[in-house]
Amino acid sequence: MKPLSLFSLIIIFNSFLSCQTNQPPTFTENREVDALFKEWNFEQSPGCALAVIKDGEIIYKKGYGTADLEHDVPITPATVFYIGSVSKQFVTMSILLLVEEGKINLDDAVQTYLPDFPTYEKEVTIRNLIHHTSGIRDYLTLWSLAGNNYLDHIDETAVYRMITRQKELNFLPGEQYLYSNSCYFMLSMIIEKASGKSLKEYAQNNIFKPLGMQNSHFHDDYFHIIRDRAFSYFYDENRFNNLIMRFDLVGSGGLYTSVEDLYLWDQNFYQNELGNSTQKLIENMHQEGILNNGESAGYAFALVNGEYRGLKTVSHGGALAGYRAQLMRFPDQNFSVVILSNLASFRPTYMAQNVAEVFLEDDMEPKEEDSSSENQDDEEAESYHPGSLEEYQGKFYSDELDVNYLLSIIDGKLSASAGNNNTWALEPRENDKFSAWFTLNFERDASGSISGFSVDAGRVQNLKFVKLKE
Template structure:
C-alpha cells in the first residue's frame, strides 16, 4: 500500500476523466511489483489507460533495432564494423564509409531523417514512409562530419539499421524482433509496424495541451476541451514505431538481469559504449543512454513523437526497472520515472536526496551586446534568387521584403532570415536554424549552406535560369 500510494502520487495530475494519461510498470528481481494506468488512452471515447494499453514508444524503439543487429552479429551474419553500404548498396559512397557500429552509436555522420524531411517541405504529421526516407538517403552527397569524429543523434541511422536487419536476415525488422526477442520474452502485446493504417487493438492515441486563450481574464469554461489530438502518421520503423505496453517493456528490462534472450555476451555488447576516433568514450551504447541517478548507474532511453512521451530506466546494481509511458506532449516521463525510482528504491541510493543535480557557480551573465546592424536592401539583394538543394530536391525562393531577407517555400510559407554576421543568418524554424552563404574567389555569393541541429551545411545552389511562372 505504501508503494502504491507513493507511485500513484507521481501521476495524480493525470488521474482524472478527460485527461490523457500514463502507464507505469516497475520490475524488481524479476517480478513486476507494480503496474497501473492513469487517465485516458482515448479521450474521445473515455477509454482508460491500463497496464495493458499499447503505446507508440518513439525512440525507445531504437534499442530493439540495435538488439536485432547485435543478434545478427553474434550469429556471424554480419560484423558491426561492416560498412553500411556492404548491406545497403543505395547508401552513397562516402569516404571513409560509415559502419553499422557507428550508426548504432550515432557517430556515423549520417544526417537526421526528420530534419531532412522538414527542410524539404514535409510536416512531421504527414504520412512518412520508409521508401521516402530511403530516397532522401540515396540523394545525400555529404555527411555531417567524418564517421567516428563526433556523436550527433541520427534517426536516419536507425532506419537504416532496420533495413540492414532485413537485408541480412531476409526477415523484416518486425518479423525478426517478433521471433527472436518479443515472443521468447513473453512480450505478447509488442510489435513494430510500418503501416500508418495498421489497426492496433487497445492502443492509446496522443494529445497535446491546448494553448490558453489570449484573453486570460475570460473565465475558463469547464466544458471546453483542454487538449488537441497530436497526429502520428509514421509508416517507417527502426528509429521509431514500436508499439508496446509498460509491462512488456519491464520484461525486456529484466533481460539485462537474466539474459535469457541473446545470452550474456550479446547483452554485454548491448551495453558497450561508442568510442570516437580520438579515443573518447561516449555515454551512448546500443540504443541505450548510460547515466547515473543518485549514485546508481542507469541504462535507458526516452522517446518523443507527436504527443507520446516515454521513458525506460534499468538500475543494474539493484536489478530494478522503471517504465513510464504517457500520451501527452507535456507528460514528462523522465521526471516521473525518477520520482517513481525515489519511491521504489528508497533506502537503496548511495547518495542522499538532494545531492543529484546540484549546480553551483555564478548565474550566467546577461547578454547586453547590441544586435548586429542588418545590411541594407542592396546588400541583401546579393542573396536573392531561387535556391535548389540536389540532396533534398527542394526549392527556396529568397527575396528582400520590407528591408529583410525572406525565404519562401511552397509548404512552409515565409521564413524570415535574421542577420547575425557577414553572410550568416538565423531563423526561428527548428529545421532551418542557420543559413550561411559562401563566396567565391571573386567575392561573389556562391553556395548557400543551411543547417542547425542534426543536419549541418546542407548545400543549396542558386539557379541561373528563373523558373517559369
Template sequence: MNSKYLSLLLLMLSPSVWATKTQEKAVDEIFSEWDKANMPGASLGVFQNGKIIYARGYGMANLEYDIPNDANSVFRIGSTSKQFTAACIVLLAEQGKLKLTDSLHSFFPAFPDYAKEITVRHLLNHTSGVRDYLTLSFLKGLTDEDYYEDKDVMQWLTNQTALNFAPGEEYIYSNSGYWLLGQIVKQVTQMDMAEFAAKELFEPLGMYHTHFHNNHKAIVKNRASGYAPKEAGGYQISMTTLNMIGDGGIFTTISDIKKWDDAFYNSEVLSKKFWQAMITQGKLNNGKQIEYASGLIIEPYKGLNAISHGGAFVGFRAELLRFPDQKFTVAVFANRSDANPTSMAFKVAEVFLEEEFKTAAQVKDSSESNADIAGNDEAATQLAAVPLEQLTGEYQLNPGIQLTVSIQSGTLHGYQIWNQKEYDFEPIENAVNTFKIVGDDTFSFEFDDFENNQAQVINLSRNGSMSAWNRVDIVDTSGVELSGFVGDYYSKELDVVYQVTFKDDALFIQVDNNAPEALAVLAIDQLSYDGIVLDFVRQEGVITGFIMSAGRVKNLVFGKQ
C-alpha cells in the first residue's frame, strides 16, 4: 500500500497516538456538545514535537449525507488563510521580485495619491489605513447572499478618497490589505495567487489537500459544508459564492495543516530567514510594536510565547494556535457559525500544557514583590471588593461600542448598546471585582481604577487578550429634536443613499431595500446603530451631513441631499 495513504488511514482509524486517556477525555469534554450525529461540529488536531498526539472529528461534515468530520475533512478556514498570503509575499521578497518597502501605488496607480505612502509592509501589518472592503460592502447594503468580483472590490477601494488613518499611525485590522496582497502576487508573478501558492508552497510541502479556493463552482473532495443555526432550531447551509482570496480563501485539512506546522521548525522548502520575516511584528511610526506580524498574531498566553490566528467566514470558524517553545500546536476547524474555536483551542492547550502554564505563573509570581502592596493602605483598599453600586455606569471601547452596567434584582447586569444584547454577571472565584457572564467562561470583566468610589475602567479579557473599556459620562439628550435628522444622505465614496426617518418618536436609518435599523442617541449630534456611529455636521445650525465610522471603516462623508 502507498505509504501516504497508509499514514492517512492510520490517522483516521487511530485518533489518539500519544495523548493519555485522561487527556483524551478532557479534550473530548470540550467538544462534547458537538459530538453528535445530528449537528455540524469540528475537526481537531493536536501536534507536538512533530507528532500528531491527538486528532479526531466531532459532529458532521455534511448533514444531508450523514458524513462525519475527521482529520481529512476539508474546511474553509477564513482569515487563518492570511498567513499563506503573507507567505507568498515573503517568498517573492526572498526571490528578489518585490520589496516590502514597495508602495501600493507602484502596483496600482489608479489609487489616489495616498497610496504612494502605503508599503507592502503596511499591508502585511494592518497599518496601511486602507478601509476594509467587507465592511464597505456591508455599508453599501450588500449581504452574504450578494455576489461581487475582484474588479468590484478594486473599484470600491480606488473610489475611497481618504484612509482610516495615515499609513503607520495606527493598527486596524483590514481585509482589504490582504486582498490587495493577493492582487500584488498576481501582478508580480503574472499568475493567480492560487496557482503560485500551489507551486511554491503546497506542492513542495506535500499539502495536497490545501488550496486557495478562487472558484466557488470547483468540486472539492471531502469538503465539509458550512452551517448556521436557525432561530427555530436546526441548521441551514451557510456558504458563499464569492471567489476573493488573500484575506481568506484557504481550504485545508487537519492532516495538511500539520505539515505546515512541521515546516515552522524544520523545512527544506522554507528557510529560517523566511520564518523570521513571518513572525517579525509590525511597528507604528512612533516606534510602538504591535501584536500583528505577517498573517500571524504574536502574543504571550499565561507566560508562554504564542503564535496564532483565527478565522471566520459564513458557516466556518477556525483557529491555529502554536506555542513554539513547547513545539506544541492546536488546530480547530469548525463548520458551524456559532463556534468559538479560539476559546476551544486555548482550553485544549490547557489540558496538555497545564504544568508549563503553572511553571510560568510561578516564575512570574516569584519575580513580583508584594512589599509595595503590603504597606500601602491605598492599594489595599483598591484590591478590596466594593459594593456593586460602584461598578455601575456607561463604559466605552470606541464610540458606538458602549456597555451599560446596572443592577437588576440585586445582580450586576450588562446591556450592549450596539446590538441590544443583555446578560447578567456573576463573580469569578478568587478574583477581586472581576466577573463573567452567567454561563459563559469566555470573557472576564475586571472593574479597576477607582476614583470617587466609582470604577473608571473595565479590563475585558478574552483568552489572554485584553481591551480597556473606559467610563464615559452619561449625556442628557432629552432635549434633542429628533425630527431634525430626517432626510436623505449621499456618500460619493460608497455611491449609496441612506434614508433617516422618524416614526413613533424614534429615528430609523435604511440603505436600499434593507430593513430599517433603529438609531440610538449617544450625544447631541451623535447617533448610532449596530456599532456604527454617525457624527452629524451643521452649518449655521442646520444639518448638512454626517461622518460615518464603522469599526474597520472610519470617516466616511455623507452629504444631505
C-alpha cells in the first residue's frame, strides 16, 4: 500500500479539526461548503482558509489548496495570510483606543500630529482620514502613475514626501467619499506620533496580545520571517505563477493573520475586552462618517454596514498581490464568515456570501434576478479617430509626482512612458482625451498648441503635467 503524503495527512487532520466544534454543521452543510471550494481543493492549486462562526464558536474551519506550491505545504486554518485592507479596522481600533487614553481627538487637524502636512483651502481632520472623506490622493495610485511597482519595497519617507507634494486635493474635505490608502498610511504615522510606538508595537500590546491573536502582526519589515505563511499566486498561460511582493508599509494594509486569529477579533465585537472594556468602543467602530451636506459617507471605522438578501452585514475586504480576504459578519444572526486566499483571481466576498447562504438561507430574502446583462446594446461603441497624433508627442513633467512622461507614437498608437519601467498604449476617446488605465485630458494654450494635460485615475483626480520645451 502506498504511504500517504504529508499533504494528504494534513488534509485528513484538517478535516478532523473542522468537525471539532460545539455545534458542528450537518453532514449536508458540510458537503455543500466543501463543494463551493472544490475548484481549489487539490495539491497543485493555491486556495483559501475558511472559518464559519456561529453563536461565539467556530462551527466549521478548513483549508483548501496549497499555501506553498514549491514545497507542497497545504493550507490549514492556522495558515497566515496577508489580508490587505481588512487591516484598516485594526488601525481605527488603535485610533479609538488612543481617544480613550486622551491622546487623540478625532476632530484634530492632521497638522496637530504631522506639522509638515500641507495646508489646503479647508483643513483635513483625523475623522476625514478614517472615513475617506479627506480628498487626499491615493498613494498607491500615485506611485503607479510615477512608473513604480508598489509590490516592491517602498520607502515610507518617499511615500509621505510624495503625498505632501500634492498641490491640491481631489475635493474639499467632507464633500465626498473616495477611498484613499493615503488616509490610513497617515493614520499609522499619527498613531506613532500620539503613542510613541509604531503601529506594529501598539497593535501588538493593545489588540493582539489582549485577544490572544498569537499569529498576527503588522509587517513593517520585509526581512521578518513569517511562520506558516501562505505565498501569493496568479494564474496565467495555463499555470500558476508566483506573485512576489516586498511591500511592507502599514496602515493602508500590512497585517498578516489567520482565520483562527480573526475569529478572536470577530468575537470582540460582541463582548469588548479592549481598552476600558466598554461596548461604547464597538458602537463607535460602526459609526459612519457624515459628509458636509449631512448625508452618510457610507463608510464607518474601516467597516462597511451593508445588507445581503435582507440580512444586515458588517464587512470589509482586502487585496494585494495574490492575496484576497473577506471578513463578513451577520450581527443579528451572530454569524460570521472569514475567508483568506492566496490566489489573485479568487473572489472572497462572493464566496463568503455563498457560504452564508448554506447556513442562513431560511432567514434570507429570495435572490433577485440578475438583469445586468439584459437590454444591453450589442453594438460596440463608435471609435474615435483623432486627426493627427504628432501634436501630442513630447516630454511632459509633473512636479507633484516629480516624474517625466514621454509621449511618442509606437506602432501607430500614442504611448506614454514613465521612466524606464512602464509604457502604456493610449486609446483615443474623444477630442484631446486618451486613456489607458488612467485618462489624459490634454490642454491647449491660447495659440491652440498642446501645453500639458491632466490625469484622472479614479483615486487621483486632476493631476497636472506641463509640456517641456524641446
